[in-house]
Amino acid sequence: MSKPHPQKFKDYTRTFFGGSGQLSSQKRDELILTYTPLIKYIATRLASRLPAHVALDDLISSGIIGLIDAVDKFDVAKNVQFKTYAEFRIKGAMLDELRALDWVPRSVRGKSTQLENAYAFMEQKLGRAATDEEMTGHLGISLDEFYALLDETKAITFMDIELLKQNSPEMRGSNFEELLEQTSVDPFSALSFAQIRGLVAQAITELPDKEKLVVSLYYFEELTMKEIGLVLEYTESRISQMHSKAVMRLRSKLKKAMA
Numbered sequence: 001m002s003k004p005h006p007q008k009f010k011d012y013t014r015t016f017f018g019g020s021g022q023l024s025s026q027k028r029d030e031l032i033l034t035y036t037p038l039i040k041y042i043a044t045r046l047a048s049r050l051p052a053h054v055a056l057d058d059l060i061s062s063g064i065i066g067l068i069d070a071v072d073k074f075d076v077a078k079n080v081q082f083k084t085y086a087e088f089r090i091k092g093a094m095l096d097e098l099r100a101l102d103w104v105p106r107s108v109r110g111k112s113t114q115l116e117n118a119y120a121f122m123e124q125k126l127g128r129a130a131t132d133e134e135m136t137g138h139l140g141i142s143l144d145e146f147y148a149l150l151d152e153t154k155a156i157t158f159m160d161i162e163l164l165k166q167n168s169p170e171m172r173g174s175n176f177e178e179l180l181e182q183t184s185v186d187p188f189s190a191l192s193f194a195q196i197r198g199l200v201a202q203a204i205t206e207l208p209d210k211e212k213l214v215v216s217l218y219y220f221e222e223l224t225m226k227e228i229g230l231v232l233e234y235t236e237s238r239i240s241q242m243h244s245k246a247v248m249r250l251r252s253k254l255k256k257a258m259a
Helices: 013-017 025-047 056-073 082-101 106-126 132-139 143-152 154-165 193-205 209-220 225-232 236-258
Strands: none
Touching: 013 025, 025 056, 025 082, 056 082, 106 132, 106 143, 106 236, 132 143, 143 154, 143 236, 154 236, 193 209, 193 236, 209 225, 209 236, 225 236
């Protein structure tokens, strides 16, 4: 049974909140029950890109807290759909839980940094995107070892983008994309959202075509890695590796811009 696409979750802002924005206790409980399936959808999507030891139930539990928070803090006057706000709060609660768990071993973080630095060095040296063969030559490893390294660090590269997208804890006015200034361990937080958007847009145009397509299909069309693999006729593992390489390149460019 395939997972529902986010667009299939109907928005019930007017049904529950009406024009007043006030919720009775009964409507509050009904709203929480109505959006409970959205929690599982988001948790399953996150879990599919995380190590096996990260429990789906833990993500769902934190997502429930996020949904309740969304119900209690939603403001109709901001002219934002409740579904959009709920997704934001649910995913934010899950990401907060993951950060608190510190679920990535230090050795894996070290390998991710090694890869990122290697991409930065090679692409500065070459003046273009480095190929897999050029990367393995620089690192002194085989292609199989290189792909294994990408697989081992894929969860970190995935979370970088998710944390970047979730970097705003609140919404200002009616513009959901506005970003509040926030300080955290996330290296991207030192940049304003406008800077990030411009830098990322430019960096994406410089990606190899296949990696650019993977990024577009995953983050903008919201396809899963498996679905992208079917579209491009690659294995899910290969798509995941393309995604990891793309994010490594993006990270190195953003860090260079921050230096």
